Amino acid sequence: MSDTLIELRNIGKRFGGVRALDGVSLAIRPGEIHCLAGENGSGKSTVIKVMSGIYTPEEGEILIDGRPVGRLDPIRAVQHGVQVIYQDFSLFGNLTVAENLALNTYVLEGRRRMDWRRARAMAVEVLARIGVDIDPDAEVGTLPTSGRQVVAIARAILARARLIIMDEPTTALTRHEVDALFAIVRDLQAQGIAVLFVSHKMREMLEISERLTVFRNGRKVAEGPMSDFDEAAITHAMTGLSLTDDPYRPALPPGPPLLEVRKLSVPGSVQDIDLSLRPGEIVGISGLIGSGRTELARALFGMEPGMTGTIRLGGREIHPRSVQEAIALGIAYVPEDRLTEGLFLPQSIERNLVVSILERLRRGPFLDTRAVREKTLGMFRDMQIAAPSPETAVGNLSGGNAQRVMLGRWLLTGARVLILNGPTVGVDVGSKATIHRIIRDLAQREGLGVLMISDDVPELVTNCNRIHVMHRGRFVADLDGSGMTEDRINDALKTLN
Amino acid sequence: MASNTETRPLLSRLLGRDAAVAQLIVITLLIFVAMTALNPDKFLRYYNFESLTYIAPELGILSIAMMIAMLTGGIDLSIVGVANLAAIVAGVYFRIPAVSEAAAAGGAGLVLHTAAAVLIALVVGLAAGGLNGVLIARLRIIPILATLGTGQIFAGLALVLTGGPAITGFPETWAWIGAGKILGLATPLWVLIVVAGLVALLLARTTLGVNLMLMGTNPRAAIFAGIRSGRMILYSYMLTGMLAAVAGGLLSGRTNSAKADFGASYLLQAVLIAVLGGTNPAGGKGRVLGVLLALVALMLLSSGLQIMRVSNFLIDAVWGAFLVIVIAINYLRSRK
Numbered sequence: 001m002s003d004t005l006i007e008l009r010n011i012g013k014r015f016g017g018v019r020a021l022d023g024v025s026l027a028i029r030p031g032e033i034h035c036l037a038g039e040n041g042s043g044k045s046t047v048i049k050v051m052s053g054i055y056t057p058e059e060g061e062i063l064i065d066g067r068p069v070g071r072l073d074p075i076r077a078v079q080h081g082v083q084v085i086y087q088d089f090s091l092f093g094n095l096t097v098a099e100n101l102a103l104n105t106y107v108l109e110g111r112r113r114m115d116w117r118r119a120r121a122m123a124v125e126v127l128a129r130i131g132v133d134i135d136p137d138a139e140v141g142t143l144p145t146s147g148r149q150v151v152a153i154a155r156a157i158l159a160r161a162r163l164i165i166m167d168e169p170t171t172a173l174t175r176h177e178v179d180a181l182f183a184i185v186r187d188l189q190a191q192g193i194a195v196l197f198v199s200h201k202m203r204e205m206l207e208i209s210e211r212l213t214v215f216r217n218g219r220k221v222a223e224g225p226m227s228d229f230d231e232a233a234i235t236h237a238m239t240g241l242s243l244t245d246d247p248y249r250p251a252l253p254p255g256p257p258l259l260e261v262r263k264l265s266v267p268g269s270v271q272d273i274d275l276s277l278r279p280g281e282i283v284g285i286s287g288l289i290g291s292g293r294t295e296l297a298r299a300l301f302g303m304e305p306g307m308t309g310t311i312r313l314g315g316r317e318i319h320p321r322s323v324q325e326a327i328a329l330g331i332a333y334v335p336e337d338r339l340t341e342g343l344f345l346p347q348s349i350e351r352n353l354v355v356s357i358l359e360r361l362r363r364g365p366f367l368d369t370r371a372v373r374e375k376t377l378g379m380f381r382d383m384q385i386a387a388p389s390p391e392t393a394v395g396n397l398s399g400g401n402a403q404r405v406m407l408g409r410w411l412l413t414g415a416r417v418l419i420l421n422g423p424t425v426g427v428d429v430g431s432k433a434t435i436h437r438i439i440r441d442l443a444q445r446e447g448l449g450v451l452m453i454s455d456d457v458p459e460l461v462t463n464c465n466r467i468h469v470m471h472r473g474r475f476v477a478d479l480d481g482s483g484m485t486e487d488r489i490n491d492a493l494k495t496l497n
Numbered sequence: 498m499a500s501n502t503e504t505r506p507l508l509s510r511l512l513g514r515d516a517a518v519a520q521l522i523v524i525t526l527l528i529f530v531a532m533t534a535l536n537p538d539k540f541l542r543y544y545n546f547e548s549l550t551y552i553a554p555e556l557g558i559l560s561i562a563m564m565i566a567m568l569t570g571g572i573d574l575s576i577v578g579v580a581n582l583a584a585i586v587a588g589v590y591f592r593i594p595a596v597s598e599a600a601a602a603g604g605a606g607l608v609l610h611t612a613a614a615v616l617i618a619l620v621v622g623l624a625a626g627g628l629n630g631v632l633i634a635r636l637r638i639i640p641i642l643a644t645l646g647t648g649q650i651f652a653g654l655a656l657v658l659t660g661g662p663a664i665t666g667f668p669e670t671w672a673w674i675g676a677g678k679i680l681g682l683a684t685p686l687w688v689l690i691v692v693a694g695l696v697a698l699l700l701a702r703t704t705l706g707v708n709l710m711l712m713g714t715n716p717r718a719a720i721f722a723g724i725r726s727g728r729m730i731l732y733s734y735m736l737t738g739m740l741a742a743v744a745g746g747l748l749s750g751r752t753n754s755a756k757a758d759f760g761a762s763y764l765l766q767a768v769l770i771a772v773l774g775g776t777n778p779a780g781g782k783g784r785v786l787g788v789l790l791a792l793v794a795l796m797l798l799s800s801g802l803q804i805m806r807v808s809n810f811l812i813d814a815v816w817g818a819f820l821v822i823v824i825a826i827n828y829l830r831s832r833k
Contacts, residue, residue: 303720323723333721341721344714346781355711355722358704366702409722 004066005030005163005194006051006082012059013046020046021057022218028163031192033185035205035226038215039238044198047215048165052084053077081162087171089152093141097151098123100140105158126154130184146177153184157193164188165196170204171455172289175493182208202234203490214238235458248440248463252278256315258449259417261300264309269295271473273309277417277449282439284460285453286489287470293453294336296470297419300451301333302326313417327356332410334403336421336453342406345395349387350376352394352405356413379408383438400431407438418442419451424459436463457489469493517775517827521790524823528794532801539804547683549796551676554689555580555747557792559763560770561696562740564788565733567771568700568709570716570780571633571640573737577764578651579625580745583618584755585655587746588664590614591671600668611670618742625651626738630731655757663756667749675750685747692743697785699736709733713780762813769820770795795819 004027013021021043028034038044049055050062053072061068064080072080091100102119123136132150134143140151149169156164170178185195185208199205205212205226212229214222214237222229222237229237259277264270269292277283287293299307302320311318313329320326326333335341344352353376354361361371376390383404387397394405403423410418423439424432440463442448454460460467467484469477469492477492532540539545559576566573591597591614599606625647632643658664677684700706708729712719719726744763749755772778773795774787795816802812 323720324725327723335721340715341717344711344718344781347711347714351707351711355707355719355724358707362704366698367704367707369702 003029005064006080007063007066008047008050008060009063010060011047011050011057011062013050013055013057020218021050024060024215024218024220026213026220026223028194028196030162030194031189032194033189033208033210034194034196035209035212036196036198036215037202037205037212037234037238042215042238043218044215045167046218048084048167048198051077051163051165052082078159081160082165083156083159083161083163084165084167085149085152085156085169086167089148091140091148091151091155094139096137096139097127097134097143098136100151101126101136101155101158104155122158123154126158129157130154131187132180132184145172146180149173149181150184153188157188161193163194163196165198167198168201169197170199170201174288178204202231206231206234247461248282248443249465250280250444252280252465255279257312258314258447259300259451260312262310262312264296264299264307264311265473266292266295266299266304266308267306269473270299270304270307273473273475275451275468275475277451279416279447279449280443281466282443282450282452282464284464284467285451285470286455286457286460286467286493287453288493291470292473293470294421295473297333297421297451297453300326300417300419301331327413327415330414330416331419332413332415332417333419334406334410334421334423336425338399338402338406338425343394343402346393348391349380349385349394349397349405350390353379353390353408353412356409375412379412382411383408384434398431400435403431403435404438407435407442411442415448417449417451419453421453422455423452424454424456432459439463457486457493461486461489516830518784518787518790520826521774521787521794525790525794525797528797528801532797532804536801536804540801545800545804549800550683550686551751553792553796554683554685555744555751555760556763556766556770557689557789558692558740558744558747559767560774560788560792561693561785562737562744563767563771564774564776564783564785565696565709565740566640566644566737567776567778568713568780568783569730569733570713570778571730571734572644572768572778573626573629573734573741574641574644574764575625575629575648575651576737576741576744576767577760578648578655579622579738579741580748580763581755581757581759582625582651582655582658582745583621583742584745584749584759585658585664585757586621587614587618587671588667588749588755589658590617591667592664597666600670607668607670611668614671615674615746618746619739622739622742622745623735624738626735626741627731629738630734633734634727634730652757659755659757661757663754663759665754667753667755671746671750672753673750675747675752685751688743688747692740693785693789696736696740700783700785705729705732710781710783713777713782715781766795766816769816773820773823 007027009025011021011024012019024043024047026047036044036047046055050057053074053076056071062072063069069076069080098120101123105122106114120136127134127136130150130153134147134150140148143151153164169181173181188195197205197209209226212224212226212234213220214234216238255278257276258279261273261275264273273296275283285293285296295304298304300311300320302322302325305321318329320329320331339345344355350372354372357375358367361368361375380390385401385404385408387401394402397405420439424435439450443450452460452464461484466478466480467489468475469489479488559580562576563573591600596610600610629644629647632638632647633640674684679687700710708724712724712726712729716726748760770791771783771788774784774791776783776788798815798819799812802815
């Protein structure tokens, strides 16, 4: 038996012209808790997919138990005991816990007939082994996120996992649930199962991990025992920058607020929110998934017809009942998931930019192609979109450039209030700074009011005048000025349950 | 691909940077050469091509209609039903005693009543398409089920109106639409050219066309971008219905009759030609030029096979095989 469970040596992987991994080496020992950290696009997910046999690297070799394994495919990876738990857990929501657990094992063992009694017994046993109390007959779809995560872990154990890779396991969990997860992970460790956390939540990783590997732009930039690192050192390694961003604290012109929200509620998700936004102001909203932050944004954008309360824009009461009305009123929303909700990937930059103002670019029955071209070229330049021409498909752009197309689309509509949900998710570090600068410029020069919803606390602290912490549909903390520090927001988020 | 960068600009301007269209041109030429070689004296006859210019347009228009439905990821299985119903309603109109007398008298009355019948057929198509659109856009019934159901309704209505046998007695002007000539070319071919031109213009240069394409690419993003998706879908099915009515007019003009179960084989052929022409059945992609090329390719193929006295049933099988091969090629190419 070797002292490494799985080892990657000088792995290289390209996608077209992009080098996703470049000479990456990584070793995981049996029973260790290892953390893989890196920004979005740093190559973390590619490494997971190499280890689980989904991607075949062009360079380098993979060793398991000290022996080269040659070409790894997903089935062989599973046979070697590598299990990946993705963020969505890949469970069947309409089946029970026991069924979900048994299914995999049965497929693995090549059985064709189902023995329900044995399946249930197996489920009960494995759940007891992790020490959690979950009804094996409950439908998985009815369990909370943390429950589904436990089922996914149990499934991995049943598949005789020796290494469990968990992709962003704490994103959707409350503090208590994170503690429970960590207890399970320590238990797994005691049973000799190694765990690889893939995450960008440094603080939590510091608590639990023994060793750390940091990726940036497809390369390994740091590794070592966790005790060698503190949060600043990890951030520095991840971003390659020390956080010297000047905070955004402009003097706001006196005057009435641009957007004023009173007692806004959306049944089931948002309760009595009061909010104001002045021209040139960037207001942050922090909160976990499910806190109602997205529903609040959707309500302002006319997408929650059940909304109650009053919204005033420029002093006038408005009732946006549809997206079209909201756009016409000057409200813009950059949704959370740019790829599925924002962009038309196979279509040109031009069409993605002008989609929301097509009606205004009509002359008679036809589109005024010259006006379309003019608007597009202007915004293409203003947003400094790096592409050969506006004809380029948006799908070929990097995350940062794609986000600029989204911002450009809304500027063309003449928006006065810009709601950004996760403005720099999936954007590399260089582009992130540019996008922040563009947002600040829009606020300061054009007098837009910006509502910024983000998971990224440092992003909020450096870019916002004020920050509201949202939980269960309400604002539970309002911070501004010197009270607005990362620590205070993190603390506010952590005490929530 | 990279080797011919020199010739690329001109070529790509012609083809609209569309590899699918280039591939179709090659396929069409190959079929043309193969059929000429297989039927050395019979294939290259003027009569052979002339007869195609009468038969092909109705199928071509149905295929364009199918493409429009597919742009948003939908499908319209009721087009043949709409085509027959529209033609039959026009036929019924000509049977009204006052109308048939006026038409028989010829002159201005005949032209006027023919125009009225054309208008009636188009309105039937619009209304039928509107029904599909409402079911799909407002009630959110999936297109394949909604149009399968309405197709039954239209076929049933057509049967009730005719009582079963074909309706005849269309005036000579109606026959001219389906079998006449303008400037030496078949009237149906002119109709196809005009329809194709208008639809191409609509897709490229109007908000409706651009919106349909964007919605087909990503319906969720369309909602967030403020596209009035429901309305656009309604319009697209109304347009599909109207085009189907045009095809029905051509068919009834060519055969000088209208029947509830005419052209049943056209439905799947229209799907085939639309997909062969580069339309993505999942939505977001489709070009009139591609559909026209696919139409020509399949028409040449079947006319060549008919000259060779291949069984009609086998021709259907060859068409099917052809579709599967082209889709497989496209799939393999897109995977690279």
